[in-house]
Ligand SMILES: Nc1ncnc2c1ncn2[C@@H]1O[C@H](COP(=O)(O)OP(=O)(O)OP(=O)(O)O)[C@@H](O)[C@H]1O
């Protein structure tokens with residue numbers, strides 16, 4: 033049963049299984065295990081990013097395509113849902129059509145970019161997506177009549193998903209059973225579903241061919257696979273899932289703006305999460321997103337403390353200031369591409385723990 | 386037979402996942418022309434590229450003038466006195482004929498006497514001296530490729546199928562030029578599929594198949610021995626007919 | 627052999643074909659004409675055109691290194707923007723040190739300060755290029771995927787180091803006295819600095835062409851772009867050549883950074899990353915590896931950006947993407963596809 037759910041793609045390492053179990057259980061019971069707003073925010077963010085990062089892994093790890101437009105698709109999904117809420121008012125119907133519209137637009141964009149630039153050279157794709165995504169971000173921040181510009185959009189979501197809604201009067205384990213909790217479980221289960229769908233995709237014949245194309249495009253072409261078709265399909269699938277993850281974020285935050293969805297910073301975060309977790313494993317996305325977001329939320333504080341503690345050594349304290357944590361991530365990123373190209377998951381599997 | 390100039394022993398070459406050369410043993414004596422025959426895909430070009438260091442042998446050794454060059458880098462191998470005319474000729478089409486020649490002269494400006502001699506051998510190199518090499522015909526490119534290899538005196542020249550796709554008249558001209566080159570104390574390792582041409586110029590001959598040398602000996606012997614030719618012909622030469 | 631057998635084979639392309647070959651060159655004046663029609667007012671058009679050329683030439687300076695580096699070794703450096711930012715910060719630091727020179731009314735002192743800033747910035751970025759090539763690029767030759775990731779990592783680290791050395795804030799430096807203000811040509815006002823930028827850009831382009839066409843190094847670079855293996859087989863170390871080109875390209879990016887910084891008078895650690903969007907568009911339009919294509923692409927992007935910035939400011943960046951799409955539909959490999967012998 034579990035094996036079927038995972039599409040037969042098991043973690044294949046005892047330590048990894050354990051880690052994944054801990055993460056899944058913690059996320060599943062987060063509202064009860066870690067009460068408090070900040071920890072719930074963190075947990076929801078982790079869920080959404082697991083789906084988002086896994087969808088990027090579909091492209092990077094399984095198809096060997098580097099895209100810098102993933103946040104664009106993420107943003108399209110988020111703005112789709114957000115606009116639907118602001119235009120027609122909060123309702124589940126508008127969530128549905130907003131999300132669907134976002135996914136369709138993302139698919140069309142991905143199809144266009146894919147057909148256009150995957151034909152020529154893989155490296156074109158990276159450059160074209162970078163340019164297109166930047167232009168898109170600029171455009172969104174300038175069309176303020178529609179998108180709210182840099183300030184983004186604040187909107188209401190159905191009352192059933194807000195703290196104002198009480199499902200039952202009593203508290204369970206001292207936790208209020210309110211709309212926020214429902215929203216969290218919506219995010220959790222939707223992310224889990226997306227993840228399982230992706231596991232299914234990569235373990236399907238399509239996914240296997242995709243990996244064959246990644247490993248030797250020339251040969252795959254010779255055998256008769258239409259390489260461009262496979263790559264473009266992967267691009268579209270990954271874009272749609274990213275858009276859906278974006279919709280989840282839009283529902284969860286009740287706010288959508290360039291900084292939370294479209295920015296280059298988030299694109300770089302996604303890259304870091306995939307590579308550190310382990311490219312081409314999907315499970316890497318779970319580890320990568322969890323570790324990264326926990327670090328982002330908590331390690332930065334720690335660095336701040338360490339920096340203050342070393343404030344008498346001028347240069348060192350600058351180096352470990354909380355704002356500089358991206359510096360160390362960058363270094364870690366380069367080192368992991370060199371030395372652990374398969375990331376944490378690859379390491380764990382290799383050591384057969 | 387004189388001392389060996391170039392010696393390959395047990396050379397294996399892998400290209401990506403493919404095991405192409407599977408233990409090549411080849412000796413090129415000093416002076417004269419050694420011919421390497423073999424059907425398409427036998428591994429002749431791969432052998433030359435491995436000698437040049439453009440592929441690295443995964444095992445075995447290559448010695449040139451008594452020096453181990455197996456792991457040396459291509460530029461160093463080139464500077465030790467080996468010139469290379471690749472199968473695709475390697476002409477810089479973006480440059481003029483003159484610029485192609487200038488780059489080939491690594492020790493300084495081209496010696497005018499030598500240039501005159503080369504242009505005598507290959508007149509198009511004079512005629513189109515200032516033209517873009519990209520506008521040359523296939524035969525003219527081939528002549529330029531050989532000219533480039535001999536712009537300075539070299540110990541050994543590796544030439545990969547210089548007659549490929551050329552008209553008979555040009556094949557004869559190319560053969561004459563190589564014969565004249567042979568008189569200049571330069572050793573030539575020639576990959577050829579045209580047996581008539583190969584036999585008219587070769588001193589020794591080796592035949593390859595499936596990444597190995599399956600025969601080697603004197604060319605005269607092979608020319609005389611119809612039966613041997615027949616046997617190897619079936620393997621190596623029919624493809625060309 | 628007789629000349630007769632050879633003669634007939636020299637092929638001259640028919641006139642029509644040669645015209646099409648030259649067509650990309652015509653695009654620049656054509657776009658300028660279109661701009662004139664769209665803008666209407668000749669004085670405004672002149673101002674915009676000079677601004678566009680200045681911007682285009684600055685982008686060309688920054689992009690040229692990237693494209694040659696790609697042509698030579700099939701390396702695409704996503705961290706190229708780091709050199710732009712670092713160049714700008716180093717250059718501005720020098721200008722601040724030389725505050726006395728920049729605020730003096732003497733044109734000579736002003737220009738000397740700018741010259742010093744450019745020199746130091748180029749030196750610094752060339753050295754940084756050396757380190758970048760050895761540490762970041764060299765270990766991943768031939769692996770595009772890793773290359774993109776690692777050079778992107780290099781960009782992040784470099785940007786963060788700018789924060790460490792220069793602090794998190796943007797930096798502001800006014801242009802030297804004599805480079806402020808505009809010339810008035812009839813009704814059109816043309817900023818002095820833009821003319822200087824055009825001047826530097828043109829001189830650099832001419833110098834670069836000279837180096838590429840007439841020096842041995844230039845010939846080697848062009849030969850290496852087409853067939854690096856053959857260059858090695860002739861006895862040249864392409865790796866070393868590549869390192870030199872990489873450093874030169876980094877230095878040019880640094881120069882571009884200083885010029886761009888003086889143009890905006892404000893610089894941030896992210897400026898390089900932002901300009902890289904335009905740089906990539908230019909490199910793609912021109913054809914990866916082609917310097918001529920890069921030049922034309924840069925001018926097109928510069929002009930178009932300025933015209934649209936005037937006509938419909940919100941879609942300036944989108945319009946350059948549109949230009950890229952149109953050109954790729956016409957020529958899928960860019961204006962001047964580079965022939966690779968492989
Ligand atoms: N770059 C490469 N990648 C993969 N396989 C290659 C490569 N180059 C050559 N091969 C394979 O190596 C084998 C030998 O090729 P090689 O070019 O050496 O043959 P050859 O004897 O020169 O043939 P020909 O007479 O057709 O030139 C062939 O099977 C070829 O397919």
Ligand SMILES: [Mg+2]
Nearest residue numbers: 429430431472
């Ligand atoms: Mg061959």
